[in-house]
Amino acid sequence: MSRLNPEKLSVEFRDGVTTTDPIIPRRYTLTHSDITAELFLTIGLTYAYDKTNAMRDEVLGEWFKAMNRYFYYVYLHVDGPGAIAIRNYIFRRELPLALEAIRYGDREFFSAHPELNYAPIIVYFISTNSEFNRVENWGTFSDYDIEGPNLS
Template sequence: MSTFYPEKLSVEYMDGTAATEPVIPRRYTLTHSDVTGELFLNIGIHYAWDKINPLRDEVLGEWKQCGSSLCFCVYLHVDQGEFKPSVSAKRNEIFRRELPLALTAIRYGDRFLFNRYPHLDQAPIIIQFMSAYPQFARQENWGTFQRISTKK
């Protein structure tokens, strides 16, 4: 896993979203610069589609009601069949390797929300790997933000 550097994270609240409200709807668009290593987190009631590049290597997340509690759902665009399986395999590997960093950045970037609602740290994180290839298309439970933030 890459190291998270808070000073390389820029956070922008968009369209009616503030540091602590609302929880639902609350959507996250995390993008990055391969050149500088900077991370850009947009938090809003909609995804920041205008920030997404053609490679589709962003991390999209949102809070959802899951029964009587909340869960954090993440959507990763491995492919839509536009790549050869070997390219999709590499993208899948990169997403898996960098996902703990991405989740740490989201948690840190929205820390004021987590401070106001500490129970969000115990919400399950559900990852949806989206792919045209069955070997990469899957849904997984990645634990909780509490578990991720205490992992070394």
């Protein structure tokens, strides 16, 4: 079941990026408001560091190609203000929502490149603490498509 409320998602495409191209470089910065529960997705050639803050609770992602296969890399900074274990827990709890927001917010891109729905999502939990510094496979964007399976 979807957790994303599309009415709470704002999407901005920066210079050099359209709703369908390029694949690489295409970088995503997802931030949020704790007060309004709104999500803000910025898609550009570079990350939107101007949208981030000292909490470092944004979700950064980009497309990568190796051996003729696409991958989507996600970077989460687990270290930061507050207890690392709590930040790790919150990132894990909220990551499905973040991936739904990215998939939905860039849905025209996924329609133009349907093979990317099945690219592995590799998540880097970045921490100086070895217990929380991990790399994990979180499925594919087809797992986070709130509009249903892609039949193209």
